[in-house]
Amino acid sequence: MTPRVRFAPSPTGDLHVGGARTALFNWLFARKTGGTFILRVEDTDGARNTEEAQRGIVRGLRWLGLDWDEGPEVGGPHGPYFQSQRKDIYDAYLAKLEAAGRVYTEENGAVRFKFSRTAITVHDLVCGDVTFAPTEEPDMTVRRPDGSYIFHFVNVVDDIEMRMTHVFRGEDHLSNTWKHIDLFHALGATPPTYAHIPLILNPDGSKMSKRDAGSAIEHSYIHEGFLPDAVFNYLAMLGWTPRAEKEVLSREELVRLFDLAEIHSANARFDMQKCQWFNAQFLRALSPEALLAAVRPFLDNAGITIADEAMAAAVVFSVKEKVSLLKEIPAWVHYFFREDYPFEADVAAKLKAKPENAALLAAASAAFAAQASWTEETVHAAIEAAAKEAGVKTGALMPLLRAALSGQSRGPGVSTIAHLVGQASCQRRIQRALDAMAAESPAA
RNA sequence: GACCCUGUCGUCUAACUGGCCAAGGCACCCGACUUUCUAUCGGGUUAUUGCGGGUUCGAAUCCCGCCAGGGUUGCCA
Numbered sequence: 001m002t003p004r005v006r007f008a009p010s011p012t013g014d015l016h017v018g019g020a021r022t023a024l025f026n027w028l029f030a031r032k033t034g035g036t037f038i039l040r041v042e043d044t045d046g047a048r049n050t051e052e053a054q055r056g057i058v059r060g061l062r063w064l065g066l067d068w069d070e071g072p073e074v075g076g077p078h079g080p081y082f083q084s085q086r087k088d089i090y091d092a093y094l095a096k097l098e099a100a101g102r103v104y105t106e107e108n109g110a111v112r113f114k115f116s117r118t119a120i121t122v123h124d125l126v127c128g129d130v131t132f133a134p135t136e137e138p139d140m141t142v143r144r145p146d147g148s149y150i151f152h153f154v155n156v157v158d159d160i161e162m163r164m165t166h167v168f169r170g171e172d173h174l175s176n177t178w179k180h181i182d183l184f185h186a187l188g189a190t191p192p193t194y195a196h197i198p199l200i201l202n203p204d205g206s207k208m209s210k211r212d213a214g215s216a217i218e219h220s221y222i223h224e225g226f227l228p229d230a231v232f233n234y235l236a237m238l239g240w241t242p243r244a245e246k247e248v249l250s251r252e253e254l255v256r257l258f259d260l261a262e263i264h265s266a267n268a269r270f271d272m273q274k275c276q277w278f279n280a281q282f283l284r285a286l287s288p289e290a291l292l293a294a295v296r297p298f299l300d301n302a303g304i305t306i307a308d309e310a311m312a313a314a315v316v317f318s319v320k321e322k323v324s325l326l327k328e329i330p331a332w333v334h335y336f337f338r339e340d341y342p343f344e345a346d347v348a349a350k351l352k353a354k355p356e357n358a359a360l361l362a363a364a365s366a367a368f369a370a371q372a373s374w375t376e377e378t379v380h381a382a383i384e385a386a387a388k389e390a391g392v393k394t395g396a397l398m399p400l401l402r403a404a405l406s407g408q409s410r411g412p413g414v415s416t417i418a419h420l421v422g423q424a425s426c427q428r429r430i431q432r433a434l435d436a437m438a439a440e441s442p443a444a
Numbered sequence: 445g446a447c448c449c450u451g452u453c454g455u456c457u458a459a460c461u462g463g464c465c466a467a468g469g470c471a472c473c474c475g476a477c478u479u480u481c482u483a484u485c486g487g488g489u490u491a492u493u494g495c496g497g498g499u500u501c502g503a504a505u506c507c508c509g510c511c512a513g514g515g516u517u518g519c520c521a
Contacts, residue, residue, distance in 0.1 A: 010521045045520060110519050127449065136446090141519045151521045175448050175516030196449085198514095203455075205513060241457055247469060264457085266450050267514055274456065274470045280482095321483050328482085383479095398479030410480045 003035030005166045007061075007068070008155065010042045011053040014216040015060030017270065018170055018200050018208065021235045025197055026168050027066045028236065028258040035165075039071030040158060043084045044149055060217035064228050064235075065251065070162075078162040083154050090149045093157045093187060094142070102186045109145035112138075113153070113183065120178040125195035126263050127171075132178040140179055152176065156183040164192045168260070171196040171267070195260055198239045198267045205269060214272050225298055225326025227286075230279040238268040248281045280324035288313035295326045302330035304337045312337075315420055318412035335406045336421060339428055343407040343436060351403050351437050358437055360397055361404055363390050365430040374423045380415040404433035 007023035009015070030037035039061070043049040058072060070076025080086060094111065097103045102114050121131040142153035159167060174196040184191040202208045214220045221231050233249055236242075241264075242249060242257040249257070286294065292313040299306065299316075306312040319332040335341035343351070351357055367386035371378055387397040402414045405426065411417060418426050 008521090012521075042521060048520070106519095108519085112519095122448095130448065132447075135517095137517065144519045146519090148519090150519070155521085170515090171449065172515055173521095198450080201514070207514070237456075239456095247457095264450090268457090269455060271455055271470070277470055322481060324482075395479055400479090402479065408480085410482090412480090414479055 001165060003030060003033045003165050004038065004163050005030050005035060005168060006038035006040050006159075006162065006164055007066075008040045008042050008158075008169075009057050010045070010048075010151075011050060011057055012045075012048045013053050013056075013210055014218055015057045016208075016210065017215055017217065017220075017235065019057075020060060020064060020066075020217050020231075021200060021238060022168065022170055022197065023061060023066050024064065024232065024235050025240075025260075025263070027068075028255060029166065029168065029260060030069075031255045032258045036069045037067075038076070038078075038162060038164075039068035039081065040162065041072060041082045041084075042151065042155065043082055044151065044154055046084070046148065049084075056218055060222075063217065063222055064232055083149075083158065086154070086158070087147075087149075089161060090143075090154055090157055093153075093160075094149075096187055097142075100186060103142065104139075110141050111143040113140045113142045113186070115139055115179070116182050116185070120181050122174070122177045122181065122194055124174070124177075125193060125260055126198075126265050127174060127196055130174065135178070152179055153183065156180050156187070159192060160184070160187060160189045166195065167192045168195045168197060171199050171265075195263065197263055198265060200238055201267050201269045203269055203271065208270060214270050214275070223327075225295075225328065226275070226279050227282045227294060227326070230282040231275065233282070234275045234278045238270070239264050248278065276324040283320055283324065283326070286320070288317035291316050291320055295329050298326050298330055299333075302334065304330060304334055306337065311420060318416050318420065322410070322412075332411060335408065336417075339425060339432065341407040343403070343433070344409065347403045347407055347409050348436070350409070351400065351433060357400055358434055360390055360392065361400055361430050361434060364397060364401055365427060368418070368423060368426050368430075371423060374419065376415050376419040379418045383415065383418075401430075405429050 005026040007019070007026050009019050009023075027037050029035065039058075041054060041057075043054070054072075061068070068074060070078060071081045075081075094103065097113065103111050104114065105111050115135055115137070117134045119131055119133055121129050123129055140152060141150055143149050158164075177194060177196070181191045200208050202212050208215055210216070217231075229251060232251060233247075233254065236249075236254050236258075237247060240258075240262055242254065243259075243262070244253070244257055283291070292309070295316050299312075315333050315336045316329055319329060322332055323329055364383060364386045367382045367389075368379070371382055383397060383401065384394050387394045390397070398414045399409070402411065402417065403409065405414070405417050405421065421429065
């Protein structure tokens, strides 16, 4: 029997890291074993579910590349995949429970499931055998007075109906699993194989909830400029360590290495810095074109207009080792795309620091103007020659040129900047800097 | 409160079925290099493996107790 696993979110809010990680482990298992990954929307609580939340979850899963084989948008033989559309099925299963004498109706109409009140053992792939003593809890409500059904019931019914073989979910469900097993037995079905994976905690060890940093996929990752593969990689390693020499791994490598038995049983704390480190690693591995495509929304958002695609790709590529998040890139490259960039305070001060700076810049400008070929190498050579002729070290001229050409004190190599903005622009940029220096330093 | 899970450097984790100075990544600190850096290179600090007992020649690994964190205990999922 090929494995069938599912991710069953409730659309009450954004896709949460915990949920994303649960989906990811299910996906990894399915892809590893050649099984089927199903997405089922548990929207039985009409009062709390929203259409927008549901779309957000789908968006988040797609962004992470967690494609499902059955579920919303793709269909499948066991649909519908929205619990809100499966009432007839639940009614039928409730009738089974009735026939077996395992339910009773209260005065207000709510229906409760009679627990067997025997010891129940959960055979968990991560936690081992966990035995729960006969319960003293009140019987469990499975249907509300208004006819809608409760999570525990529909979850079990759908796992039976959708032929789930394994159920991998957060450890917060472990304590309730005996109820599900009780239900499976009452319905004459065999429970799936369970694996309860550890929860993700905040850095301080408290429970990570909706509003905590790093909790929402869309807000904390997509909008911040993370790469899907990087988040995928980091999430996979929260609670699991692949047996590999390295930890920066591709999706394919992660699938190949995945082993459910290696998942830890201790909760993991979320480390945003490590997550960003992963992102930096993946960022550097991107080609100029891929990097440009990824950063484009952030460039657009910063009001940067691109005229030359190849040049833009080379530009973002030149700063890829300076950043760890895509959203940081615009601040590093904006001056490449405009010539009215501001001179940062310390940069302006540096330019005016020495009276001879103007002459040095003018010399460099003249050297640039004389260039017949314009490659990074020839530009570099021209700068060195200009410095030598002026009697200063190359290291003295470089910072001045950087300041004049970019208005900033940080960035890619000066030759790279000069080469990318082009010969003509270099002339204009240096002249503009000279003008600014003259205007702001009447005394000199 | 009861029940369940867990407890190795700040953090994520290693350490074959008990056996070499408890290993690595991230973070941090220092140094070097460089035209800049949130880059790169080099080096380094941080753990009596939650605490206390016990078993053993030997325990992070096994047993007991305690403590701490998390979870569950809903007509939420």
